[in-house]
Amino acid sequence: MASLPGGVRTRLWRDGLLVADDFPLDDVSEHLTDDRALVWVDLCDPGHEQLSALAAELTLDEHAVEDAIARGERTKTARYPTHTFLTVYATHLERPSGAVGGIESRLRTTRVSAFVLPRGVVTVRRGGPFDLDEVVSRWDDHADLIQYGTGALLHGLLDVIVDGQFDTIQALDDAIETIEDGLFGDTAPTRATQHRIYRLRKELVQLRRVVLPMREVVTAIMRHRADHGNNAELDGWYTDLYDHVIRATEWTESLRDMVTTVFETNLSLQDARLNTVMKKLTGWAAIIAVPTAVTGWYGMNVPYPGFGHGWGVLVSSVVIAGSAGLLYLVFKRRDWL
Template sequence: MTTRQWRDGQAVASDFPLSEVSERLEEDGSLIWVDLCDPGRAHLAELAGELGLDSHAVEDAVTAYERPKATRHARHTFLTVYATRLDPGDPTPGRRESRLVTSRISAFVLPRGIITVRSDDTFDMAPVLERWNEDPELLRLGVGALVHGLLDTVVDGHFEAIQRLDDAIEGLEDLLFDDRGPSHEVQVRTYRLRKELVELRRVVLPMREVVNAVLRHRSELEGRHTELDGSYDDLYDHVLRASEWTESLRDMITTVFETNLSLQDARLNTVMKKLTGWAAIIAVPTAVTGWFGQNVPYPGFGKGSGVLMSAGVILGIGVVLYIVFKRKSWI
């Protein structure tokens, strides 16, 4: 649990107990932040009873698989958003598991404070706190500044994940048109990227509704500060860009998948033409000698060693052809 209090934009207290939250919220010019990481139901029940938090919102804060949303209740607004992070690298060849890590953050937005609830510590709140502290004048504008700082950090994380997926798709395109590139690796990476984009899309697209709801409810939570309007408009623009970028990447990876199938068909046709050509060349002497029944003495003719020699020639040529075809991925 982390607690912090600002007054007139300046930090005045930290790490105070939950029992003091309601009293500090009543102080003029006070701004409160309470962060609970993987809280027990007892902590949430204590806080809900002290601050009058809606029971449905408290239940949503601890329930798994809640979608991103913003809901207005009698005394507060409840938010659920997901921070994202894409693990770097791919140390395991052929890895199909998604590298996208999502962290749920729920927030109870009060007129003079914000309470964040995280399911685990995969999302670090330090950058959010740093963003809040770097501009004391912004904190004078009230809880809207805290909400904006939190959402802006989350959206920046979305952009970082999207950018890395974009770079991964570009690398996949280079591998796709490499005739000597491993086709299986292209298929595995395409599958993994599609899976990661689907997961990312689930948390990025609903952010438009979340930011819209926050914009509508701002005037209900606080005196409307027009100084924050530009910041929220910029935040909404970033959310739209992230959504559009995610959709465009989804189309790109679908195109890569379809192009890979087309290239596989084209390569298969080329192989078939080569094999058919060689089969036609070999068929001519085979047909002539077979039709006329030509049979001439060969080394070992009429001897037992000749059988072994001919069997060895057949086996050796067969092994050589198998190795050549395997290296060319024809079989």
């Protein structure tokens, strides 16, 4: 088989020790026949023909190959006679490039599919950027686990992805707290705040789609750990990973409830502010109605007390000022102004 062009990384361990890095793809099949070897192959945005060529050599199921290339594939895991296939999503939040109050989602996902063979793992990445160096560093930091086979590689990959999801959830949590502080601030929420609330709701919906199914993925891997080389030494690591997935799931659900509460609170505060404005306008209208009524009375073409005398103007002015002042004090005491 000809070597695949670009976007390819390979690694080879033997007896738990790293012996080769970025070796040719032509050697993958040979290394997989070695009982002492552990192989990792990563393909970034491969074409259908490229992945099919590798799949034919490694006897990968054609349905799994199609799932690794198809768009919009859901988070899942599936078992086949020769391997286990899974699809998960790494997440991160981009900094908004436009207006702060924009409604475009900042959530970016990278689909990571993995073919877990008895002595090797093939990963296929599609979509946004995903830092594989962090995965490799995780493997190097726990090099003593490599001796336990593909289960160690799979754990390191999933652990990095779940940690990235935690970072995304934390960022959304911080954003919600910022909006909460603004809701009860001295200034009224602006349209930008409404846009941010809507954007957060959209991002949480997208995040739930990739975070919630992780529970079933990790559960399936733990249930069939013998299929991909896991043993008792890795049980504690996978239990800890499962605990992280549960925490991420519960946190995501709580954030959805929180952002819903923020949205409803924003609407309630807008209604309350509208009522306050209407109350103040009504109070000032009542105050203004007093001089209008007095001047209207004295403006009639009939004699009135003080008609034709200077003290009549003085009396009318005192009536206007006294009545308006009294209404102002009453409304102020009742917090209408």
